């Protein structure tokens with residue numbers, strides 16, 4: 001099997017061959033200019049072949065609340081239903097050395113013989129916003145290879161909202177007694193997630209109290225602009241309960257999106273991706289030349305988004321033309 | 327004043343040797359020969375599969391059956407182990423933790439078959455789970471149910487085997503994982519409090535019997551090379567324990583408040599280069615626990631001079647035993663009352679340590695005791711940090727280790743010269759025999775009886791009944807260690823302890839050398855197109871995690887992306903992680919002696935996944951003579967304890983990756 005051929009690589013990724021998935025990810029993470037053209041080809045092909053029923057789930061929350069343990073339970077639950085699962089977990093990098101400890105994997109139980117579960121850890125690097133710079137690139141592989149895609153990021157408060165622009169459903173995990181998250185939500189600093197999980201609810205009393213506190217926030221906020229009423233789920237990832245309710249809530253949210261705005265949401269997410277690529281490359285100069293962020297967003301929205309690089313190039317071309325004319 | 331008047335000479339401490347290997351039959355012969363020579367107590371080592379609740383035919387048992395202790399699966403094995411050894415005359419110490427209830431059940435069943443009355447039995451089960459999560463690695467279930475089991479066993483023995491020591495709370499292992507004296511004191515006391523509180527809360531014993539429970543608690547300590555401080559630490563243990571017993575548990579009888587402890591002295595500081603120097607270290611460490619009468623240990627085990635080379639042979643153990651006998655019988659030590667009584671300096675140091683430990687203890691109690699402090703990773707992180715500091719000091723030379731980082735020019739050691747191996751090796755073929763023995767036992771037992779016993783165990787544990795009754799019925803019925811443990815795994819689930827490496831606070835490139843490696847990595851990253859990513863793996867049941875943890879922390883410090891999943895992985899899992907994570911290099915750490923079985927398997931599993939060009943590095947206790955046997959070109963380098971300069975290791979790994987790409 002020659003995985004150097006993009007066609008073979010694609011076919012194998014679609015078939016869920018883990019060696020191919022790993023190779024595709026290695027390629028998409030590669031920043032050498034020599035790889036650019038292959039990366040473009042692959043992403044375009046992958047985008048055309050994304051699984052129709054895929055569900056992208058973002059799981060975020062403060063350090064140590066049990067996100068990875070919960071993901072392990074969820075993954076097991078989906079695997080039992082026969083659905084395949086791809087997991088990306090993002091950890092922060094040290095700003096001095098650039099090194100990172102990718103520790104989530106240790107908490108996610110994986111059977112090496114299971115061809116329907118794939119876990120990849122990524123270091124955030126210098127990228128702000130809770131994801132890694134190449135997370136969106138890599139997602140295209142997962143969207144083509146797996147039914148359920150879960151992204152874990154560390155996040156509290158406003159700095160990590162990027163996840164909402166990448167996935168279909170955002171799950172925010174807290175533990176009993178987490179005052180911070182509550183304060184952030186009350187103050188409107190943090191967006192209300194689609195689903196809230198109080199994990200470690202094996203600490204029963206404190207968990208019940210936290211639930212009441214959170215309900216006041218959720219009630220106060222009411223429905224979000226799309227009409228979805230945020231749900232609160234109690235779970236203990238350690239003892240192994242509550243993740244099935246979480247899966248149910250996720251499935252409810254997904255049906256809700258399918259009946260309302262899934263297409264639009266994914267379109268917007270892709271627009272954001274292209275905007276981000278453009279911003280990372282040309283910064284304020286690029287944005288201003290094209291008349292500011294909202295004008296750029298409008299332009300992107302008008303493109304055919306299947307090939308994000310094509311859009312990126314169109315923007316770049318436009319920018320240089322305008323820049324020359326100034 | 328005559329310093330010796332009117333005082334009878336103190337009795338020597340108990341001198342133990344910890345042993346067990348290959349099979350119940352072999353170990354039985356060994357014990358009988360030791361007993362014939364006048365040894366009075368037995369100290370049983372079980373192999374790692376037994377300690378982690380697996381039968382000898384489980385995949386994780388590969389390379390470990392009978393290696394570091396005796397395999398103990400069934401009542402037949404226990405009967406064999408004590409063949410012609412009268413259990414009612416023995417004082418038996420068993421190093422067993424997660425499956426304590428099971429091994430104790432087997433022991434009691436054999437005893438009763440011999441006609442003993444279990445109420446008369448004497449002995450100790452280690453039964454201390456906290457240090458398994460933090461250091462020793464042979465845990466099975468999550469902390470809460472495990473601590474419940476501990477409490478149930480304590481309740482059972484206090485009610486039925488009054489002379490049994492149901493638990494030996496260990497700070498020994500914490501020091502071997504890098505703990506400072508203050509951490510040892512605080513963590514150990516917090517552990518004791520948590521356990522006693524659970525026993526009390528569960529009402530395992532009658533209220534008026536609770537002081538008896540306190541009186542049955544014993545400890546297992548360590549003593550390092552800074553022997554003055556170590557002696558003060560032991561005095562601090564004594565005073566802190568007395569205070570806790572009095573104030574927290576209201577124990578009036580001073581006899582029940584006595585701090586009873588045994589010791590094995592420090593091994594972490596013993597070296598593989600100039601190994602003869604270790605004898606000096608062992609003796610100085612030994613001083614701390616015998617010099618002062620008031621803080622003298624009740625039993626002592628000393629490691630051997632070849633500790634960092636491999637398992638000790640009989641002669642090596644004999645040499646260590648002689649060190650003790652000379653101290654006890656030739657010197658005048660035992661003729662005196664406490665020779666430090668009235669020393670202000672000792673007293674002050676003791677207070678200092680106890681004071682600092684109390685602050686740390688309160689911090690842990692405020693977190694809700696050791697269970698939350700463990701689960702959040704707090705305690706493990708503290709240990710990894712202390713160990714990192716220790717290694718940094720050795721690297722910089724601030725901490726002198728003679729023969730390792732100073733006075734390294736030396737005559738060749740006559741103790742190892744000309745010998746291929748100066749330590750014990752265990753034949754790998756015993757595994758097959760042991761598996762066969764297990765299978766033939768399983769064939770001849772009454773399967774229905776086994777099924778019923780396991781069913782009962784399941785119901786009784788699910789309903790939080792004391793574990794012992796149903797476990798004893800399992801022992802009689804012919805249940806195996808793996809079956810007993812699996813039944814509990816189904817109820818409690820399994821646990822993976824925190825690795826302690828994330829969130830380490832000293833996030834900085836510590837030295838000039840580290841900065842140089844960092845620059846080199848940045849250059850390499852440009853060539854690779856991705857950041858240098860390393861997987862550090864621990865295959866098999868080996869719980870020695872210190873090396874892997876320190877390499878992981880260092881690798882991050884110099885700028886690598888590090889995947890480390892903790893201990894107890896199969897070769898398939900490691901290879902699979904290497905694939906899924908797209909790493910550039912794989913490092914394996916093995917100290918338990920199972921490398922010849924496991925490393926070729928990891929390589930095979932990697933090749934199956936097309937990972938042929940990923941360099942592999944090894945570290946741990948891997949004898950030179952074995953490196954040739956593993957002969958494989960993807961193994962780039964094998965590191966040993968003497969390679970203390972972590973920056974050099976990192977630098978070499980960067981070069982390997984550079985070359986491979």
Ligand code: B12
Pocket residue numbers: 371372374394395421460461462463464498499502503593594595596597632633634635636637638862867868869870871872873874876877912913914915916917918919920943944945946947965966967968969970971975
């Ligand atoms: C500390 C220690 C323990 C601690 C472990 C704590 C922990 N969490 O790590 C405790 C007390 C728990 C322990 C328990 C046991 N131990 Co022990 N232990 C040791 C000891 C004294 C030191 C090991 C150590 O941590 N060194 C410090 C670290 C930093 O060094 P290192 O691991 O060698 O790593 C260096 C290099 O090797 C290299 N390296 C290591 N790994 C890697 C990985 C990579 C990728 C790279 C690049 C480099 C690298 O870099 C490091 C830097 O210098 C050794 C003897 C010795 N002095 O070496 C015995 C030793 C390893 N233990 C031994 C035994 C038998 C046991 C027990 C089975 C005893 C028992 N019957 O209960 C138990 C088993 C526990 C288990 N579950 O496996 C034997 C193993 C015998 C064998 N191989 O045949 C030894 C050799 C002692 C002996 N001579 O008998 N032990």
Ligand SMILES: Nc1nc2c(ncn2[C@@H]2O[C@H](COP(=O)(O)OP(=O)(O)OP(=O)(O)O)[C@@H](O)[C@H]2O)c(=O)[nH]1
Pocket residue numbers: 062063064065066067068069070104107154199200201202235236237238239700701702703824828
């Ligand atoms: N008591 C209890 N502990 C839990 C539960 N879920 C996870 N934990 C423990 O909490 C600790 C952290 O769990 P993780 O799953 O690593 O948490 P995380 O949010 O992914 O952590 P980071 O990725 O480091 O931010 C571990 O020790 C888990 O065993 C739970 O439901 N109850």
Ligand SMILES: [Mg+2]
Pocket residue numbers: 067068069103104107152
């Ligand atoms: Mg996590």
